[in-house]
Amino acid sequence: MFDPNELKKVIELHQKSYNLFLWLNKKLKDFGRRSKEHTLFDEVHEKVSFYKGCFAWISRHFGEFPHDARPAESEIEPFAYLFTSFLTTSFIVTDKVRVSDGCPCPFCTFFYDITAFQVRNPDKKARLRAEKLKARYIEKLDREAELPSVPSNIEEWIPENPELSRDISLATYAQELIRRSKFTSQGEAILALWREIAWKDNHLDKKFKLSAKAIIHAESRILEKLTD
Numbered sequence: 001m002f003d004p005n006e007l008k009k010v011i012e013l014h015q016k017s018y019n020l021f022l023w024l025n026k027k028l029k030d031f032g033r034r035s036k037e038h039t040l041f042d043e044v045h046e047k048v049s050f051y052k053g054c055f056a057w058i059s060r061h062f063g064e065f066p067h068d069a070r071p072a073e074s075e076i077e078p079f080a081y082l083f084t085s086f087l088t089t090s091f092i093v094t095d096k097v098r099v100s101d102g103c104p105c106p107f108c109t110f111f112y113d114i115t116a117f118q119v120r121n122p123d124k125k126a127r128l129r130a131e132k133l134k135a136r137y138i139e140k141l142d143r144e145a146e147l148p149s150v151p152s153n154i155e156e157w158i159p160e161n162p163e164l165s166r167d168i169s170l171a172t173y174a175q176e177l178i179r180r181s182k183f184t185s186q187g188e189a190i191l192a193l194w195r196e197i198a199w200k201d202n203h204l205d206k207k208f209k210l211s212a213k214a215i216i217h218a219e220s221r222i223l224e225k226l227t228d
């Protein structure tokens with residue numbers, strides 16, 4: 001079950017990582033991506049993983065980030081996980097990318113050429129995977145709440161309770177958000193969940209905001225139904 005404090009913290013970091021993306025994007029546009037004027041991408045990282053490049057980059061530059069996009073020093077690790085997870089689940093990086101004079105690590109390469117990334121759309125496989133994540137969330141909730149009896153087939157129980165559909169999407173998204181602050185991401189399934197909670201009529205609902213309170217309420221409605 002969710003710990004309200006942990007939720008609040010992870011939601012705040014998630015928001016900051018999104019703010020960082022906006023800030024960075026604007027900065028790169030203003031400077032021109034390949035400009036040598038800015039020093040945001042002038043160090044070279046080990047050509048290891050997207051996460052490690054990102055972690056090294058954030059550790060070096062976080063003091064330059066605006067306040068609403070800056071993690072505390074002790075939070076750089078979960079912040080870097082959330083930031084890389086956001087980037088890799090939201091965009092496809094094509095292999096057209098070529099870096100001639102920048103850092104060759106996967107993270108810096110990502111920002112080098114704007115034409116190299118396209119917005120992702122979750123496909124059928126991603127949506128199926130999202131359904132599995134929902135079942136996994138309910139199973140975990142079952143275990144933690146030590147319910148006396150549980151539905152024998154959770155994957156069937158979910159669509160049998162359509163009034164809980166949004167609550168389950170929201171709680172599962174929150175569950176994965178916490179996981180994503182510790183490990184690498186569950187990929188496009190997260191994007192499918194995000195569309196289920198933050199999109200309306202095929203567009204991002206600009207008023208949507210992740211809130212710990214709404215998530216806790218969603219979870220208690222699910223629990224209530226499970227104990228019915």
Ligand SMILES: [Zn+2]
Nearest residue numbers: 045103105108
């Ligand atoms: Zn790099």
